[in-house]
Amino acid sequence: xxxxKLTLHHIRRSPxxxxxxxxxxxxxxxxxxxxxxxxxxxxxxLNHFETKxxxxxxxxxxxxxxxxxxxxxxxxxxPEIKEIRYISKxxxxxxxxxxxxxxxLLTEMVTASILPASFEISAFNPKVLEDISQSFxxxxxxxxxxxxxxxxxxSLLSWTKVxxxxxxxLIGVSIFIAFIMIFTLIGMxxxxxxxxxxxxxxxxxxxxxxxxxxxxxxxxxxxFGSLFGxxxxxxxxxxxxxxxxxxxxxxxxxxxxxxxEPLLLAxxxxxxxxxxxSASWMGARRYIKW
Amino acid sequence: xxxxxxKVTKNYGPINVFQDLDLKIAPGDFVxxxxxxxxxxxxxxxLILNQIKPSGGDxxxxxxxxxxxxxxxEIDKIRRKIGVVFQDYQxxxxxxxxxxxxxxxxxxxxxxxxxxxxxxxxxxMVKLQHRHFLFPSQLSGGELQRACLARALSIEPxxxxxxxxxxxxxxxxxxNLLKIFKDINKKLKTTIIMTTHNPDFVDSLNEKVIKLGKxxxxxx
Numbered sequence: 001x002x003x004x005k006l007t008l009h010h011i012r013r014s015p016x017x018x019x020x021x022x023x024x025x026x027x028x029x030x031x032x033x034x035x036x037x038x039x040x041x042x043x044x045x046l047n048h049f050e051t052k053x054x055x056x057x058x059x060x061x062x063x064x065x066x067x068x069x070x071x072x073x074x075x076x077x078x079p080e081i082k083e084i085r086y087i088s089k090x091x092x093x094x095x096x097x098x099x100x101x102x103x104x105l106l107t108e109m110v111t112a113s114i115l116p117a118s119f120e121i122s123a124f125n126p127k128v129l130e131d132i133s134q135s136f137x138x139x140x141x142x143x144x145x146x147x148x149x150x151x152x153x154x155s156l157l158s159w160t161k162v163x164x165x166x167x168x169x170l171i172g173v174s175i176f177i178a179f180i181m182i183f184t185l186i187g188m189x190x191x192x193x194x195x196x197x198x199x200x201x202x203x204x205x206x207x208x209x210x211x212x213x214x215x216x217x218x219x220x221x222x223x224f225g226s227l228f229g230x231x232x233x234x235x236x237x238x239x240x241x242x243x244x245x246x247x248x249x250x251x252x253x254x255x256x257x258x259x260x261e262p263l264l265l266a267x268x269x270x271x272x273x274x275x276x277x278s279a280s281w282m283g284a285r286r287y288i289k290w
Numbered sequence: 291x292x293x294x295x296x297k298v299t300k301n302y303g304p305i306n307v308f309q310d311l312d313l314k315i316a317p318g319d320f321v322x323x324x325x326x327x328x329x330x331x332x333x334x335x336x337l338i339l340n341q342i343k344p345s346g347g348d349x350x351x352x353x354x355x356x357x358x359x360x361x362x363x364e365i366d367k368i369r370r371k372i373g374v375v376f377q378d379y380q381x382x383x384x385x386x387x388x389x390x391x392x393x394x395x396x397x398x399x400x401x402x403x404x405x406x407x408x409x410x411x412x413x414x415m416v417k418l419q420h421r422h423f424l425f426p427s428q429l430s431g432g433e434l435q436r437a438c439l440a441r442a443l444s445i446e447p448x449x450x451x452x453x454x455x456x457x458x459x460x461x462x463x464x465x466n467l468l469k470i471f472k473d474i475n476k477k478l479k480t481t482i483i484m485t486t487h488n489p490d491f492v493d494s495l496n497e498k499v500i501k502l503g504k505x506x507x508x509x510x
Contacts, residue, residue: 002396009384013384195382200397204371204372204398205366
């Protein structure tokens with residue numbers, strides 16, 4: 001209790017230094033948590049595409065019914081096929097009109113003849129889709145275009161990778177800044193209180209005894225900085241959840257509350273405490289020489 | 291606590307402060323350390339506190355040569371048995387007098403629930419009632435010195451080292467403080483080692499005297 005009282009006394013005696021240390025840790029964990037929640041959403045996007053492997057083969061115009069049926073048979077001969085859907089020109093027009101029902105200008109001039117017929121194939125194993133893509137890409141006489149989601153996933157993956165790497169660098173830099181800030185501020189506070197430390201040492205205080213208030217001070221910055229950093233970033237993202245999820249529909253970018261959030265909070269607060277403690281411990285070790 | 295100096299020599303660079311100083315202070319003694327400025331009175335206090343090491347010889351506390359102790363925790367343990375009253379008070383300015391005393395009690399692991407009552411006791415002993423909630427900057431020199439003594443007394447020390455405690459006080463306050471020291475020595479049997487260059491104090495109490503000089507050192 002006396003230790004806590006003394007530590008709070010130290011914090012009150014230099015409020016601006018203390019505020020800087022707190023804000024630095026707060027910003028660090030705001031960025032960290034914001035990034036983690038975005039990363040979770042990106043994983044949902046990737047997962048959405050990865051778990052729904054599909055390929056679309058657009059056919060050339062003028063193919064007769066027999067030819068279409070033979071293509072369908074050939075597709076069905078591949079293993080682990082989940083579903084094969086034939087979209088005729090008429091069906092394609094109907095889908096197109098349905099998609100653009102709010103914009104009559106886009107549908108007025110379009111007829112079934114200008115839209116290609118296509119096959120939409122989904123599979124249990126994405127590897128099969130790759131085989132189909134390779135097999136049909138050589139059949140230029142019947143195939144107009146192949147859209148394979150692997151390309152979409154690869155593009156998403158490369159973007160996600162860039163975002164994740166940038167996030168990691170940002171987190172690393174902000175953690176480093178928070179660490180250096182606490183380390184330096186503890187050093188300054190030790191220097192400001194060197195007479196008090198020297199007196200305590202003369203009265204028989206051990207080195208650990210005089211370090212304790214500074215260590216606890218670091219822990220307090222880490223604890224409250226990480227806690228409030230989490231809470232603010234969490235509140236922002238969850239308040240914008242409807243808008244964000246509407247944008248990514250049908251993918252759930254920001255998921256419902258679960259055990260994940262309290263667990264994440266506990267881990268982040270623990271990391272905050274470790275950062276605060278290690279920075280203040282190194283600061284105390286470096287600057288307490290008496 | 292028995293304090294023995296065995297052929298202690300102390301040099302600061304080329305300046306020799308002591309040469310082969312021998313002395314023995316028994317438990318319960320009241321000892322004045324006198325001598326002119328620069329004769330080594332404060333050095334003697336610092337040697338007992340192990341703040342500095344002798345250049346030669348040994349400083350023994352209860353038979354242990356403390357200048358050879360390598361463990362800092364052993365040195366801290368010895369310091370926790372010694373109360374110190376400094377000429378310049380050495381109170382922590384942004385703590386109140388009772389907080390200063392409480393800090394010292396906390397350092398020596400005094401039971402937390404007994405700290406408030408112990409503070410009351412020592413405050414009464416040095417007659418600082420109604421002043422204990424003030425900060426050092428709000429007290430007079432005499433009050434500060436008594437506050438410093440209260441802090442030293444609070445830990446129930448075996449020895450009190452007082453380095454020129456009356457140096458900054460007017461005559462009346464100095465005599466009051468000396469009386470308090472004498473009472474403590476008489477009632478609690480606490481060893482008192484007091485440095486002073488006031489011959490009137492030394493003569494008035496008829497106690498053991500260690501005279502330090504620049505050229506020769508004699509012990510009483």
